[in-house]
Amino acid sequence: MDRQELEAVLRETFDADDEPVAVVARQARDLAEAGQFDADFDGELTVDTVVRNLRDAPDDYSLVERWNWWLGALDLSHGGYARFSVRPDVDSRS
Template sequence: MDREVLMLQLRQAFGGTPAERRAVARAATDLVDSGQFADDRGDELTPELVVENLADCREGSPAERWNWWMGALEAAFGGYERFVVTRWDEEDAPNA
């Protein structure tokens, strides 16, 4: 998982603050490192796949969309609750 590519794609697709995008990218990297997504879905988690799945959520910031997706994976497979983004440093300006 290339965090920089994911953060760029999140910004382009959904906006959000830099801190929020970093938190989602960190959670995505943790998910990849766990091997759980690959085991459950048989797919490699890529920035493109993350953005594609987050786009299925009707609205929301990157973290809100990520958490929505983790909730769907939790319901389908279990064990995804630990990848939910619960906080990020809000010192970054929203349009930075």
């Protein structure tokens, strides 16, 4: 998954600021590189897959909340996805 492409699409689709976009894109790339999504769903994690699933979250959710909502659903259904969630209390610059 191309992180720069994902960042651009997330920024445009969800009208999100740079910092949350970068954090979510980094977690999405880590998820893709781990191969867990591929194994669980018999297909590659793509930018389109991420965006399509984040769109399913409640409309009033921020980008990070959307990401965590989706990861929570994946964790409930398949397990092992919580480690890719974003903790809003962590300084993303470190």
